[in-house]
Amino acid sequence: MRRAVVLVLFGLLSLGVTACADDDSSSAPSAEAEVREVSVMMRDIAFEPTAIEVARGETVRLNFENGGALPHDFSIDSMPMGRMEMTGGMTSNGHGGHGSESAMHMALATGEHGMIEFEATEPGEYVFYCNEPGHRDAGMHGILRVS
Ligand SMILES: [Cu+2]
Structure with missing residues (x-):
């Protein structure tokens, strides 16, 4: 049970990380301009x-x-x-x-x-x-x- 929770948390964390990465890449062009x-x-x-x-x-x-x-x-x-x-x-x-x-x-x-x-x-x-x-x-x- 506990392991499942950890896995879910881990999944959320990595989602959060990719979301951040997306933000960075989308704001990069405007920063360059x-x-x-x-x-x-x-x-x-x-x-x-x-x-x-x-x-x-x-x-x-x-x-x-x-x-x-x-x-x-x-x-x-x-x-x-x-x-x-x-x-x-x-x-x-x-x-x-x-x-x-x-x-x-x-x-x-x-x-x-x-x-x-x-x-x-x-x-x-x-x-x-x-x-x-x-x-x-x-x-x-x-x-x-x-x-
Ligand atoms: Cu002059």
């Missing part, structure tokens, strides 16, 4: 924020707006990336693209918006800056930190 969105404002003459923190492997979407009166851009010379997608702005890739290093360049005129979506693959600190003459020296730069 999760995107870390970061708003980046360009001003005369600075970025807001000046530090961006992301985790390796997560999908990051940088939403840019040029809220200044001058043209600005967001540039990273080299950063290992799994993939990258850019929309908006003057996303000219033939700009500095001689070496085929992974790099970002999003140039925006006043009031324009742009978006870069990417996956960082290597932890580290990557400097971003504005490539307009004099802007970087004037303090228009920051750090993208991948942990």
Whole structure:
């Protein structure tokens, strides 16, 4: 009699375990589709924020707006990336693209918006800056930190 009860309990437990496993697998796709969105404002003459923190492997979407009166851009010379997608702005890739290093360049005129979506693959600190003459020296730069 007792053994039967134990068996039933065991059966319920394993049912519970498989139910949990089902939950995990069904929530996994939505977790993967999760995107870390970061708003980046360009001003005369600075970025807001000046530090961006992301985790390796997560999908990051940088939403840019040029809220200044001058043209600005967001540039990273080299950063290992799994993939990258850019929309908006003057996303000219033939700009500095001689070496085929992974790099970002999003140039925006006043009031324009742009978006870069990417996956960082290597932890580290990557400097971003504005490539307009004099802007970087004037303090228009920051750090993208991948942990
Ligand atoms: Cu600038």
